[in-house]
Amino acid sequence: MQKESKIYVAGHRGMVGSAIVRRLQSDGYNNIVTRTSAELDLRNQAAVQSFFAAEQPEYVFMSAAKVGGIVANNTYRADFIYDNLMIEANVIRASHDFDVKKMLFLGSSCIYPKLAPQPLKEEYLLEGYLEPTNEPYAIAKIAGIKLSEAFRDQYGCNFISAMPTNLYGPNDNYDLQNSHVLPALLRKFHAAVQEGKQEVEIWGTGSPKREFLHVDDLADACFYLMLNYDDRGFVNVGTGTDVSIKELAEIVARVTGFKGRLVFDTSKPDGTPRKLMDVGRLHRLGWKHRIDLEDGVKAVYEGVKDSELFTVSA
Numbered sequence: 001m002q003k004e005s006k007i008y009v010a011g012h013r014g015m016v017g018s019a020i021v022r023r024l025q026s027d028g029y030n031n032i033v034t035r036t037s038a039e040l041d042l043r044n045q046a047a048v049q050s051f052f053a054a055e056q057p058e059y060v061f062m063s064a065a066k067v068g069g070i071v072a073n074n075t076y077r078a079d080f081i082y083d084n085l086m087i088e089a090n091v092i093r094a095s096h097d098f099d100v101k102k103m104l105f106l107g108s109s110c111i112y113p114k115l116a117p118q119p120l121k122e123e124y125l126l127e128g129y130l131e132p133t134n135e136p137y138a139i140a141k142i143a144g145i146k147l148s149e150a151f152r153d154q155y156g157c158n159f160i161s162a163m164p165t166n167l168y169g170p171n172d173n174y175d176l177q178n179s180h181v182l183p184a185l186l187r188k189f190h191a192a193v194q195e196g197k198q199e200v201e202i203w204g205t206g207s208p209k210r211e212f213l214h215v216d217d218l219a220d221a222c223f224y225l226m227l228n229y230d231d232r233g234f235v236n237v238g239t240g241t242d243v244s245i246k247e248l249a250e251i252v253a254r255v256t257g258f259k260g261r262l263v264f265d266t267s268k269p270d271g272t273p274r275k276l277m278d279v280g281r282l283h284r285l286g287w288k289h290r291i292d293l294e295d296g297v298k299a300v301y302e303g304v305k306d307s308e309l310f311t312v313s314a
Helices: 015-027 046-056 071-075 075-097 132-155 181-195 215-228 245-256 280-287 294-304
Strands: 007-008 061-064 103-104 160-162 165-169 199-203 210-213 235-237 261-265
Touching: 007 015, 015 210, 015 215, 046 075, 061 075, 061 215, 071 075, 071 132, 075 103, 075 132, 103 132, 103 215, 132 160, 160 215, 165 181, 165 245, 181 199, 181 245, 181 294, 199 245, 210 215, 210 294, 215 235, 235 245, 235 280, 245 261, 245 294
Parallel strands: 007 061, 061 103, 103 160, 160 235, 165 210, 199 261
Antiparallel strands: none
């Protein structure tokens, strides 16, 4: 991938896509093609084919997806599987049809079985039942992996896949109805401090363990893989360490300056007990994350605490 190569970043306004654009630009890659969802509906095959025919991108970062937290995944099950299947199928097919030199498909750690051994190795895919609350999204992402592999197997396409762990960072979603746990906690604790509350309620027992990766680290990993990885198997992207939801809440409390009490609503679901990625394959390829969790959360909070992101309707 040369500095002058034409690169299409699908989903450039999202948290992941925008981070990939920043990473590319920081290294002097400025021939970047983007389209908003209003300009190009990736669910529309004819529109995607027309876009690829007109632009002829050489490299594709496939970061466009319909995403959300546990509530959104469980509520809008049809939308999550249909939209994601259509988006990835159209972009992957067009990448083949218009001779894209290399395409990177981005999935999610939810592809793994709910009770898979920890840490999660790439070979555990399809070895057990999925977490029911986000099964439609997970199935769509598994289909994207297999679609990429199938085009590689049948046509020799240089299509690779990366599976990131839980992400946070700039351009995250802070709507309490459909956000992920870390941005939701940031908003809750910020509001508690502003309103002088003495306690913050947290869903579940606080015992589930999760791994968190700053999106700028993910973008750096994607950039690294695009330059250095050409094999068939997908690659986990994470830190290789995790924290409990209780420990995460304590980090957020420190960052936001909350001094009150944590209250755990045990009537709410915990989800998967643990979800830690095995990142040995990525480490062997020569890449490791750089941003410490508490430092990353602190930087994110400083960037959003005075913004309109925390005024989104709850």
